Amino acid sequence: MMDYDLFVIGAGSGGVRASRIAASHGAKVAVAEEYRVGGTCVIRGCVPKKLLIYGAHFAEDLDDAAMFGWDVPEKRFDWAVLRDNVAAEVNRLEGLYGQTLGNHKVEIFHERATLVGPNEVKLASGKTVTADKILIATGARPFLPDLPGIEHAITSNEVFLLEELPKRVVIAGAGYIANEFAGIFNEFGSQVTVVNRSETILRGYDEQMRDRLLQISMAKGIQYRFNSTFERIEKQDDGSLKLVMKGCDDIIADAVMFATGRVPNVEGLGLEHAGVELGDKGQIKVDENSRTNVPNIFAVGDVTDRVQLTPVAIREGHAFADSQFGGNPWTVEYDAIPNAVFSHPPIAGVGLTEAQARNKLGSVKTFTSDFRAMKNVLAGRNERSLYKLVVDSSTDEVVGIHMIGPDAPEILQAAAIAVKARLKKADFDRTMALHPTMSEELVLMR
Incomplete structure (x- = not known):
């Protein structure tokens, strides 16, 4: 027993x-x-x-x-x-x-x-x-790399325990965790620099969405150092950190956070x-x-x-x-998993990106809506949202939905059902718009 x-x-x-x-x-x-x-x-x-x-x-x-x-x-x-x-x-x-x-x-x-x-x-x-x-x-x-001075770095685990906000923070990596915390620190008033070993942020996400986030983030004051890596971290007498870099100038910061995978x-x-x-x-x-x-x-x-x-x-x-x-065997389906980046503004997506769809299906059609949310218009904020439908040309099936803008993850959860159910673009076209909302753009693209 x-x-x-x-x-x-x-x-x-x-x-x-x-x-x-x-x-x-x-x-x-x-x-x-x-x-x-x-x-x-x-x-x-x-x-x-x-x-x-x-x-x-x-x-x-x-x-x-x-x-x-x-x-x-x-x-x-x-x-x-x-x-x-x-x-x-x-x-x-x-x-x-x-x-x-x-x-x-x-x-x-x-x-x-x-x-x-x-x-x-x-x-x-x-x-x-x-x-x-x-x-x-x-x-x-x-993941923390093996480099001199790495003991002076933090990860997302330690952010929630910081005694005070760093005035200057460097974030290593450009995945979803890095971009989320870049937005958080920036909104709280820190000077944020994102360091990435390649020239691409959010690898695997739809290219138009990540390009739009990069544009908006830079406009908000977040700085980027691409094709750059860390050689060592040196603690200075005043408590600051000197980041000795390869690919860009050395950086002086109050904190360095690594978000380079798990x-x-x-x-x-x-x-x-x-x-x-x-x-x-x-x-x-x-x-x-x-x-x-x-x-x-x-x-x-x-x-x-x-x-x-x-x-x-x-x-x-x-x-x-x-x-x-339970006597009820079943397995998990890994297709059409919704995902979100809670950046400022957030990104959300489900299904195939445009590049993935072209590689897999060959002939695809895309429909986009590039607009300013009503709230941003009155506030005088020039930040624009972008929605995209990726459609299989041969079947009219919507194989991907991608968006960046306010409340994008909240909107996408419902939209993900459509991709999972393999609905067609014609089903979106037949659906009445809910006005005035941002989500109505999903059924108005022609």
């Missing part, structure tokens, strides 16, 4: 969902988490970051308010107030996650767990437990004791059912490096639990 039907290592989005669903199917479940219940998304990722983004938006909203008749005599930002309020909300959510597991009678071990065999787990306290099935959901962490958390898990195979990027290799090469050991979420998004991890955990304990 095993101690548990399921033992989960890692209480992030995927691990919590798998634990809860498996327990609801009647399984005896335990989960081990060495840090905080909730994982990257809740504790140091999408949730607190989105709260910072909301806070950053007020910088422009307060400026715009005057044109709408509001008298705002003083605009003053207090970083400590926002930081502490965000931390309090994270604490609240962590409690709710723990409460949810407890309500489903999932036993929680607040300590590190490692594999000592295919069915055996050892806890940091020294206790050893057995389980019929083991699920690894340990997520990923920010790596799976697999070190020290004892995977070798159970014979679990890893891929070339250090990820745990799994099949479509999230099963490793060891039949009773599974993995979901970022540790598998399939698609590093919270909703994907949640769905993988749910599919695993239903399949293994």
Whole structure:
């Protein structure tokens, strides 16, 4: 007899969902988490970051308010107030996650767990437990390069703990995390410089959207150093950092943040004791059912490096639990996954980009709408939005939707249903516009 039907290592989005669903199917479940219940998304990722983004938006909203008749005599930002309020909300959510597991009678071990065999787990306290099935959901962490002085750098993990806002901040990388924090720091009043080893931001996103974001970001005062890399970081006597660069002039900053990708958390898990195979990027290799090469050991979420998004991890955990304990086997579909960059303004997309569609389908048609949101017109803000539909010429099917502008992610969630359902451009054309809205542009493109 095993101690548990399921033992989960890692209480992030995927691990919590798998634990809860498996327990609801009647399984005896335990989960081990060495840090905080909730994982990257809740504790140091999408949730607190989105709260910072909301806070950053007020910088422009307060400026715009005057044109709408509001008298705002003083605009003053207090970083400590926002930081502490965000931390309090994270604490609240962590409690709710723990409460949810407890309500489903999932036993929680607040300590590190490692594999000592295919069915055996050892806890940091020294206790050893057995389980019929083991699920690894340990997520990923920010990558830090090996260069002199890297100990003086921070990642997205540490941003939420800063004692004060840096006056000058350099961000390494140009992916979605880098661009999001570039917008946040810029709106809070920091001088932001983005350093990228290539000349392209947001690789993999639609080219028109990323070009538009670059134009708007530069107009807002964010600086870019392309085709540049770091040689070393030197701490100066006054506390500032000298960034010795290759490809551009050296930079003096108060903080440097690396957002150059994420790596799976697999070190020290004892995977070798159970014979679990890893891929070339250090990820745990799994099949479509999230099963490793060891039949009773599974993995979901970022540790598998399939698609590093919270909703994907949640769905993988749910599919695993239903399949293994609920008598309802199903697998996750990875096509038409909506994505967003919560930059200023945000980008959202689903399906194929124009370049991807041309490579895959050959003949495609695109429809675009380039406009100023009504709010920006009255506020005197010249920032323009851009929406795009990518259509398969042979079938009239809308295979991609991409947009940049206010509330783009909120609009795209509904629009993503159309791409997933494989609706045609004619279906968009037959849909009545909702006026006056920005989203009506989706059905007015001809």
